[in-house]
Amino acid sequence: MEITPRLIEQAAARGEMHFDYQPKVSFLTGEVCGAEALLRWRREDGSEVSPESFVPLAEAWGVVSDLTEAMFPRFLADVSAIKTGHPKQRIAFNVSAHDLDAPRFIAMLHDAIDRGLVAVEHLELEVTEGVVVSGKHSVLGSLHRLVAEGVELAMDDYGMGFSSLDTLQRLPFSSIKLDQSFVLRVLHSAKSAVLVKLSIAMAQMLGIRTVVEGVESKAIYDSLLHSGCSAAQGFWVSRPLPLDDYLAFLSDQPRWPASPIGLFRMAQLAHFWQERLLIDMVFAALQSDDPVTDIPLEFHLDETECELGKWYLGSGREFAGDPDFDALEAPHRAMHDLCAEVFRALRTGDRQHILSELLGEISANSCRVTTCLHRLETQALIREAD
Numbered sequence: 315m316e317i318t319p320r321l322i323e324q325a326a327a328r329g330e331m332h333f334d335y336q337p338k339v340s341f342l343t344g345e346v347c348g349a350e351a352l353l354r355w356r357r358e359d360g361s362e363v364s365p366e367s368f369v370p371l372a373e374a375w376g377v378v379s380d381l382t383e384a385m386f387p388r389f390l391a392d393v394s395a396i397k398t399g400h401p402k403q404r405i406a407f408n409v410s411a412h413d414l415d416a417p418r419f420i421a422m423l424h425d426a427i428d429r430g431l432v433a434v435e436h437l438e439l440e441v442t443e444g445v446v447v448s449g450k451h452s453v454l455g456s457l458h459r460l461v462a463e464g465v466e467l468a469m470d471d472y473g474m475g476f477s478s479l480d481t482l483q484r485l486p487f488s489s490i491k492l493d494q495s496f497v498l499r500v501l502h503s504a505k506s507a508v509l510v511k512l513s514i515a516m517a518q519m520l521g522i523r524t525v526v527e528g529v530e531s532k533a534i535y536d537s538l539l540h541s542g543c544s545a546a547q548g549f550w551v552s553r554p555l556p557l558d559d560y561l562a563f564l565s566d567q568p569r570w571p572a573s574p575i576g577l578f579r580m581a582q583l584a585h586f587w588q589e590r591l592l593i594d595m596v597f598a599a600l601q602s603d604d605p606v607t608d609i610p611l612e613f614h615l616d617e618t619e620c621e622l623g624k625w626y627l628g629s630g631r632e633f634a635g636d637p638d639f640d641a642l643e644a645p646h647r648a649m650h651d652l653c654a655e656v657f658r659a660l661r662t663g664d665r666q667h668i669l670s671e672l673l674g675e676i677s678a679n680s681c682r683v684t685t686c687l688h689r690l691e692t693q694a695l696i697r698e699a700d
């Protein structure tokens with residue numbers, strides 16, 4: 315069969331296309347946290363056309379946006395069926411740069427949200443980085459608005475394109491999905507392992523999460539359990555499933571190995587990094603005559619907004635009673651409060667206060683936070699190895 319643009323269009327219109335759902339598992343909880351909708355084409359005679367053979371053609375012919383628009387209502391209906399019994403699931407829809415550049419698709423999304431057809435907390439968009447989003451003001455504005463409303467935006471196939479850093483700095487991503495080709499090699503290539511782990515750390519510094527694709531074996535899953543990566547997707551967790559099978563799968567409440575160690579490590583890194591960034595900023599401000607007016611995005615002034623704060627006020631409560639856990643909150647809160655005070659002092663020009671008091675106190679509290687986290691990490695490692 316020769317695939318043509320018309321054939322693709324007819325197939326979508328006739329209902330020959332549907333989505334399978336591939337689960338993602340949280341490394342922190344070991345539970346299914348969501349899934350990715352993957353487009354499937356089953357012809358009337360029952361034969362399957364693989365997405366690798368028709369999606370790139372649809373892209374090349376410029377009809378991919380028609381396909382996206384034709385399939386979006388089906389996706390919304392599926393999400394609605396999923397959320398009924400499983401309200402915490404977030405389901406990802408794959409979009410191409412062409413879709414994001416098409417005002418019609420963005421309008422469809424806003425319309426679906428406004429009409430209550432889908433709630434933003436159930437919705438994620440995965441954007442392939444291969445094709446560059448044009449960067450038109452209108453597109454960027456719409457994307458920022460969707461993200462501000464609570465829709466998540468993931469960069470798909472991270473590491474494969476040539477423009478990943480450029481795209482990363484332009485679009486408001488909430489996560490990156492590390493491409494299978496790196497993940498599949500982590501056990502056999504020291505270079506891939508370093509690239510994967512540093513990409514996770516880099517994402518963390520940007521305040522975004524990482525998902526690994528291509529987790530085909532328990533050994534790969536285990537090797538990334540402590541890496542600070544948020545979630546795993548791949549054949550070892552589950553193959554992509556038809557909607558009904560995915561619903562049954564969720565109802566079984568399957569569990570995978572989970573660990574808080576990645577979070578401890580990332581929190582140590584993030585707070586150390588935040589302290590350094592703050593010091594750099596203070597010194598730049600002291601050397602310049604311009605007053606500091608804006609607080610850079612990387613700084614969470616409210617300690618309950620950073621991942622560590624969210625954790626110890628939420629699922630981390632299970633550690634209550636552990637002296638290192640109990641000793642964490644006070645210096646952590648102090649660190650964030652002191653950070654806010656530095657910004658106030660920079661605005662009022664009170665340099666003396668910063669230099670003689672604030673920096674020293676920040677450093678002392680940062681040490682306390684790091685020590686508690688390091689001890690919690692060691693205890694957890696000993697427990698898990700036992």
Ligand code: G
Binds near residue numbers: 494
């Ligand atoms: O473009 P994206 O990276 O989202 O590609 C998803 C595709 O990868 C799907 O077609 C899915 O079937 C396939 N896939 C999902 N998990 C695995 C895996 O563990 N190994 C391999 N080789 N392919 C996978």
Ligand code: MN
Binds near residue numbers: 350440
């Ligand atoms: Mn994807």
